[in-house]
Amino acid sequence: MITVNNTAHPFSSGMTIESLLKEKNFVFPLLVVKINGRVVEDADFAVAAVKDGDNVTVMHLLAGG
Numbered sequence: 710m711i712t713v714n715n716t717a718h719p720f721s722s723g724m725t726i727e728s729l730l731k732e733k734n735f736v737f738p739l740l741v742v743k744i745n746g747r748v749v750e751d752a753d754f755a756v757a758a759v760k761d762g763d764n765v766t767v768m769h770l771l772a773g774g
Contacts, residue, residue: 710761710762711724711759711760711761711762711763711764711765712763712764712765713729713733713765713766713767714765714766714767718733720759720760720761720762724758724759725754725755725756725757725758725759726742726744726749726753726754726755726757726759726765727754727755727757729759729765730742730754730767733767735767735769737769737770739769739770739771739772740767740768740769740770741767741768741769741770742754742757742765742766742767742768743765743766744757744759744763744764744765745763745764746764746766
């Protein structure tokens with residue numbers, strides 16, 4: 710089990726940030742993702758592994774004016 714934005718989510722072997730974002734349907738163009746408090750660069754989403762027990766935070770950025 711992992712935690713995504715303070716909600717329990719099933720863990721699956723081989724999970725990456727990219728696969729998690731697709732599974733959770735996060736499609737916002739500007740996302741900030743942290744695993745256990747550490748920022749993951751968007752260029753690393755495909756290779757950043759999520760491990761069982763991890764705490765993942767996904768935030769979308771909005772701009773306005």
